[in-house]
Amino acid sequence: MVLLAGVVAVAVQAAGAQVEALQQLWSGIHDSSEQVVLSPEGAIAPWPESGDLRVRTIVAAVELPWLGAHVLYLEEFLHDDPENLRRQLLVQLEPAEPPAHALRAHLFTFINPRRWIHLNHRPRLLASLRADDIVTSSGCDLVFASEGDQFRGGTVGRRCPDTRTRTARYLDYQLVIGTDLYWYRRRVFRKSDAQLQEEVVGYNWFELNKARLFSCRVDWSASGRAQQLRPLVRLDLHDQGGRGRFSTPDGRRLELTLHSQDWPFAAARDALILLVQNQGEDEPFASAWVQLDGEQIALNLGWLRVRCGPIVPETDELRSGCGRCAPPARPLSAVSLLH
Template structure:
C-alpha cells in the first residue's frame, strides 16, 4: 500500500517541479540592477567599504537545444557601462528529482569576446554544446519554491575552483532570492585557509530589481 502511495505522490511532485521551471524562467528573464540599493546606501552614509558595487544583469531566454529546453544567456556588468563585463554565462535549468529542486547548471564561455551581447544575435549561440564550454561540477545552484519566491543555494564546500589570479584553489559559495520583481545574489569566495577573496564584506546580498522583461530573440517585453 505504501509503495502505491509513493508512486502516486512522485509524479505529482515532478509535475509541480516542471511548473516551477517555467515560472523561474519567466521571473529570471529580464534586465536587473541594484541602483536603488546603492543610492540608499550612499544616502545613509554607509562606510565606503560596505557600499555595494552597482551591478547590472541581462538574463535572456535563448534556444540552444544541446543545453535543454530552459536556457538563458547571461551578461553581467558594472557601473552603467555595458563594456565592463565581469561575467558572461549560459544558464541551464533542469528538474532534479533527487533534490526535489530546480537545478541550475552554469556554463562559462571559453572565448567571451566571441559571444558578447549574444542576446541580440542569438544565432551566435546555435552551435554551442556543453562540451564547448567550461562547466564546474559542484558549482550548481539548487532552487526551491517557497510560496511566492524561490531560494537558491550551492551545496556547502562543493564549488572549488582554481583562481586565475593566484593559481590557488578557492571555494565559492552562493545563495540567491528570486521573485517576480527582484533577484538577490550573494556570492563569496575564500581560500583554503578561510581567508576572504571576494564578496560583500558585510555579507549582504546585491539586491537587484527587474527593470524590464526580455523575451526570446532579445526583444523587450
C-alpha cells in the same frame, strides 16, 4: 506500486512547473547596487556608507534544445560599460533529485567569451553554438528552493573553486529572486581553515532612496494558539515597498509588505512599517511599525507571527570588528563561474 508511480509523476509535474516559474522570474533586466563588505585585503567596509557600484544583469531564455528545455543566457556588467562583461553564463534549469525538494541550475562558461557577447540578441550566432564551445563546473551549480513567491538558491558545500589566486579558496554564492527582488551575496573562503577572505553583496538599485534589505520569518499555528506556532516560510523584502507572497496550509493566500521612506501616509513620522494583507485586497488586516532606524520589526497575531531583521550588519557592528579599516576595495574581475 501504482500509487508510488502516481506520487512520483505528481512530484515531477510540480517540479516542472517550478522550473518554468523560476525561468520567468529570473529572466529580465536586474539593476543592482553592489557593496563590498569585506575586501580582498581583509578590511571590513562600512555598510551602507561604503562606495557602491551599479551593476546590470541581463537574463534571457534562449533556444538550445541540445543543452536542455530550459536554458538562460546571463551576462553581467557595470551599468555604464556593457561591452566589458564581468560575468557571462549559460544556465540550464532542471528539477533536482529528488524533484519534489529543489531545482538545479547548471552553469556553463564560454571558451571564447568575446565571440558570444550579447548572445540573446544574435539568433544566427546562437544557432552555431556547440557543446565544445562551453565548459561546466558541477561544483558551482546553484540549488534553488521555492519560498512563497521567491526562489532562494546557492552553491552547496566547498566545491566551487576560486581560481583567481594560487591559494586554495572556494566560493559561496547565494541568490534570491522574487517579483520585485534580486539580491546576491558572494563570499570567498580560504579552504585550509574556512576563513572568510572576501564578501560582496548586491541588491535592487534605487535611485531615489537608500533601501535596506530584510529577511522575514513567518510562523503559523494550525490551532490558532501562539504556543503552537511553527516555521512556515522565509521571505526577503526591501523596505521601499518590497512585497512577498505566501500561502498557509489552510489555504489563506497572504502578502507581506515593508515600507519606510517610500510610505506617503506616514509623513508626520519616520517609521519602518510592516503590513499583512490578503492577496488581491487593498487594505491590510494587520500592521506594525518601529522607528525608521530600527533593526527589528515584528507582528504577532497568535495564529501568525512575522519577524523581520536586516540581512546586512549595521555599520557600527562592522567597524567594531575591524579596528582601523581600509577604504572599500573595488570588486575584482572575474574568471570563475560566479565572479
